[in-house]
Amino acid sequence: MIIESHMGIILGMAGAGLTIASFLMTDMLKLRSIALIGNVAFLIYGIIEAQLPSIILNCVLIPVNAKRVFDIKKLLRHMKQARPDSPVADWLLPNMKPQEYKAGHVLFNKDESADQMLYIKKGEIRFIEIDKIIGPGELIGEMALFLPDSKRTLSIECVTDCELYSLKYDEVHKLAYTHPELSYYLAQLMIGRILESRVLPNAAQTKQISMDAT
Secondary structure, eight states, rough: OHHHHHHHHHHHHHHHHHHHHHHHHOOOHHHHHHHHHHHHHHHHHHHHHHHHHHHHHHHHHHHHHHHHHHHHHHHHHHHHHOOOOOOOOGGTGSSSSEEOOHHHHHOEEETTTTOOEEEEESSSSEEETTTTOOTTTTTSSSSGGGGGGGGGSSSSEEEEEOOOOEEEHHHHHHHHHHHHHHHHHHHHHHHHHHHHHHHHHHHHHHHHHHHHHH
16 A cells, blocks of 8 residues: 555656656657656556546546647658658648638738638639639748738639638647748748749740740
């Protein structure tokens, strides 16, 4: 009985220490893993010491933290497998929320505050100011995330009925902070679009000169 009591105290202290340590972690996988171990220690402590509140609390927290650990590992696995040209749906889509819009719906206007980025699952959207249409598999709205004023640079509308997936910018920041691979992907995507925006006007001017010469 005395041994069980000492064991309960040791497990309780271990659980407390692990829980405190989890709050000091910046890596989400380590945070959730350590919190999970702490929950198990607290659960066993509650059973030994007959502490019902501890038992109930940790019976709830163990599956929650176990699910978070599983989700983070799944995301990391997808991101490690992703190449610069890999579809974003392969690893980011599970973290996004589905939305549906009718043709003609304006998703956002130029210069308005940005709060999310979108992935096109089905349908086509148009960048109104430059009259450019893109379709499924494209990520849009990420540029404003890295601008100082977080303003939209172009207006966008649905050309057809669209099925989109959204990710709020605070979630983007969390993912980018804990998983640098996302920052790398977004940086590549934006650099490509900046280069494209510089090339397209020149191409248009060349076409116009050619038509004038004709």
